Amino acid sequence: xxxxxxxxxxxxxxxxxxxxxxxxxxxxxxxxxxxxxxxxxxxxxxxxxxxxxxxxxxxxxxxxxxxxxxxxxxxxxxxxxxxxxxxxxxxxxxxxxxxxxxxxxxxxxxxxxxxxxxxxxxxxxxxxxxxxxxxxxxxxxxxxxxx
Amino acid sequence: xxxxxxxxxxxxxxxxxxxxxxxxxxxxxxxxxxxxxxxxxxxxxxxxxxxxxxxxxxxxxxxxxxxxxxxxxxxxxxxxxxxxxxxxxxxxxxxxxxx
Numbered sequence: 001x002x003x004x005x006x007x008x009x010x011x012x013x014x015x016x017x018x019x020x021x022x023x024x025x026x027x028x029x030x031x032x033x034x035x036x037x038x039x040x041x042x043x044x045x046x047x048x049x050x051x052x053x054x055x056x057x058x059x060x061x062x063x064x065x066x067x068x069x070x071x072x073x074x075x076x077x078x079x080x081x082x083x084x085x086x087x088x089x090x091x092x093x094x095x096x097x098x099x100x101x102x103x104x105x106x107x108x109x110x111x112x113x114x115x116x117x118x119x120x121x122x123x124x125x126x127x128x129x130x131x132x133x134x135x136x137x138x139x140x141x142x143x144x145x146x147x
Numbered sequence: 148x149x150x151x152x153x154x155x156x157x158x159x160x161x162x163x164x165x166x167x168x169x170x171x172x173x174x175x176x177x178x179x180x181x182x183x184x185x186x187x188x189x190x191x192x193x194x195x196x197x198x199x200x201x202x203x204x205x206x207x208x209x210x211x212x213x214x215x216x217x218x219x220x221x222x223x224x225x226x227x228x229x230x231x232x233x234x235x236x237x238x239x240x241x242x243x244x245x246x
Contacts, residue, residue, distance in 0.1 A: 004239075005230070014239055015231035017224045021242040032245035036228075045228055052245040059246055094226035098242040101220035107243040110222065113236050120224055120238045125217035128243075142237055 003132055008139055017120075018049065019094040021106050028059040030091065035064040035078075037087035042073050109135075111142050 008014040020036075022029030032052050039048030051067050052059065058067075061082075068078040081087070101110060101122065107129070112122030124138055222240060 008237075008239075009231045009235075012232035012235050014237045015229055015235045017227040017229050017238055017240045019224070019227040019240055019242050020244065022244045022246070026244060026246035029244040029246035036245075040228070046230070049228070056245060090226045094242075097222050097224075097226065101222050102217060103242045107241060109242070110220065110240040112219075112222070112238055112240075114238055115221070118224075120222045120240060121219060122222055122238075122240065123219045139237070139239070146236065 004135060004139075007136070013143060014139060015114075019098060020091040021095050021098050021103060021108075022091065023106060030088070031061065031064065031082065032059045033091045034082055034085065034087050035067065037090065038078050038081035039068065039071060039073060041081055042077065044071050044073060047071050111138055113142075113146065 005016070009016050020033040022033045036045055036048045036052060039045055048067060048071060051071065055063070055067070064082065065075065065079060069075060098108070102125075103110075105128070109126040109128070110120070110122035111124040111126065112120045115121050124142060126135060126138055224238070224240065227240065
């Protein structure tokens with residue numbers, strides 16, 4: 001991911017969109033997704049996102065509060081956001097989009113171009129856990145097809 | 148020499164007296180033949196069925212294995228978080244979770 005960011009996202013060749021897909025069999029995944037959204041309310045979505053990925057074994061409710069504290073978030077506001085489940089609908093909407101596209105497991109990547117209405121017409125699917133070279137080949141093929 | 152002759156007589160007599168047994172054996176042979184005939188008929192029927200199954204399998208189109216390959220999907224990214232420059236038209240969508 002850091003290499004992708006450097007080669008394609010920072011250079012303006014590609015946008016990256018994170019869509020939550022918390023699988024029901026992972027009991028803590030939903031609240032972890034909500035935690036990132038709640039941090040986003042305070043302008044720190046990506047900071048929480050990176051922190052959660054780096055600490056995948058620390059996702060219990062008290063661990064989430066601790067992450068918020070470390071990131072310097074307003075603790076009361078964060079806790080209230082998490083407890084209310086105010087972002088659950090958005091996360092479920094993201095999941096529903098994935099399911100419509102045939103996604104069943106995580107991680108899974110789609111590549112496509114933005115349409116006039118802002119939606120993305122994906123024409124390539126990359127299953128998760130593949131080497132960087134596989135991503136690079138798929139992205140380069142997409143970029144050259146558009147020229 | 149005398150002993151041998153006596154033994155021969157005994158053997159002949161034994162063979163002679165078991166003669167009625169041959170009658171019984173021919174009865175058995177008859178029913179065996181009928182049984183074999185029935186078995187052959189059954190085999191012919193099975194072979195016919197097999198050929199029919201073979202023909203069916205050959206005419207049926209090959210079934211694709213597993214889920215169909217991904218072709219395309221139009222995805223709304225309203226519920227996603229975006230990184231990158233506005234002008235980039237190519238988008239990578241990452242469906243993922245933290246656990």
